[in-house]
Amino acid sequence: MGGKRVLIVGGTGYLGQHLLQGFSEIQGTPYDLAFTYHSKLPQALLDAIPHLLAFHVDLRTGQGFEAISQTFGQPDVVVNCAALSVPRACEMDPTATMSINVPSSLVNWLSNFEESSTLLIHLSTDQVYEGVKSFYKEEDETVPVNVYGKSKVAAEQLVSEKCLNFAILRSSIIFGPQTISPVPRSLPIQWMDGVLSKGEKGDFFHDEFRCPVYVKDVVSIILALTSRWVSEGKQMQLLLNVGGPDRVSRVEMAEAVAHIRGYDTSLIKAVSASSVDRGVKSPADISMNITKLVQTLNISPVSFKDGVKLTLAAEAKF
Template identity: 75%
Template sequence: MDKTKVVIVGGTGFLGQHLLQAFAGNNGGDLYDVAFTHHSSPLPRRLLDAFPHFPAFSVDLKSGLGFNSISQDFGQPDVVVNCAALSVPRACEQDPDSAMSINVPTSLVNWLSTFERNKTLLIHLSTDQVYEGVKSFYKEEDETVAVNVYGKSKVAAELLIKDKCQNFAILRSSIIVGPQTVSPLPKTLPIQWIDSSLKKGDTVEFFHDEFRCPIYVKDLVNITLKLIDRWVVSDEKQMQLVLNAGGPERLSRVQMAQVVAEVRGYDMSLIKHVSASSVDRGVVSPADISMDITKLIQTLEITPTSFKDGVRLTLESESHILP
């Protein structure tokens, strides 16, 4: 049986590296041929050493430069997973042109349109920030009314994909939490940031009135792999799915911090409750974009990891920095 060709667009990011790790482990090499794209150069040595068998392609999402070399040197992919994004809301607000040209994957979709139709599945990472944030537990069919540039760019991306792609799965991901990547990212990761802040013993401010459904990164990897496997075994080769990809709980930032404190045994009084409206972050942030994930659980038959277990697994895997 032919191996399934998978291209991970944005392979150097947080989710991208965790996906590469999953493909590199558990006999991935027997089933899949994997390549990934990157924009930053040169690639970190640790990344190249960790995944020596996965060809890396430099691609500019704005212009589409680099996609043709994938077709020539790797071949037409069966599945493309798009994890690439300008995902810091404030950065998107400051540079809306870049946000739109990177987050709306026009060049990627144009490249896919040059292939035999129905042969390639696009799995695209969207965000919970496509929702307005005025109620709890949004469902996939709820209207998408983004309140900031990041969310608007992701809404535009979804519309483009639904319009131009035959086969796709759009995953509206919430905050992704989990262990640091093989080649560590410069940005601070949520659980690690909470942990290091509380560890110092100073009081730290957290929002009590902003709600999300944080998802453990390995659940998101598992969701992606399940979608790929479903695509590979299906005869019709037809998929048009939109799924809320959040964790099983609606949590405020305060509640997230409390779970970390509980797991670590930190003093709960270090967690200071403040309103999100009291801080100017240079970007409008939706208040409650918690998601109903019934469709995700039923469609893919998964059991999502609780936030507490995600915290535990994250901190255990980084036990070299435990107190």
């Protein structure tokens, strides 16, 4: 092991797998990679990426972190992608949500090391915002309307109070190609493509707005933060909105898929988000201003349309 050590917590999830792939594809392999998993270890992931170390960790109890210290050592960078992120499931089990989404055991484990020598990159969400205006900025008040959002605000508070060296990324809906080992939840663009390709009418919300971000852009952002920390060693305490440049409703998302694929747009039926009971309160407009992201890292995420094109082109290869 000669490289800098990177640990992805929640490495079998959607973003986690894309990150492991992104890190492993860097020329000259400057990073030693490890990841944590909770339920089962996908063999396909280990087969596809050589030299990966996998650790079974229970975030609720912190069981498993000790083994990482012994086998892998102190990581230079930890990316925390682990979360219960289905808002409705979070609403039904607030206790589990808080114990997993607020990374106390991870932060406690990191406090065993020399304080500022590990960078923690923590994934948060646009759902920390109330959703009553457009283009939220990082300094806007966080007023989450559901348990998921509340758990992520609590996590942000924990990280910023207890860690000296961190970047908190408030991510919007992350979309893109399927992972090496397919994730169980349905992916937004693939789901829309599936509905429309059957020629069936689908209901889509016209009054809920997000800034969906292409997964490879999120990977680039995390790689840039990692490389900045590893090369400059300057401590950071950073909070960034991570969204795409476009504020879109579900109707507009579906329309983009229809235009690219040549589907009939009359299949897209616009309905109000208030007409459906999803068992959880959902913020109406949590679009984000990403000026700070672009200025800090000099990365401009691709447009929603281009991201959809890239996603559908990647799916066609499978």
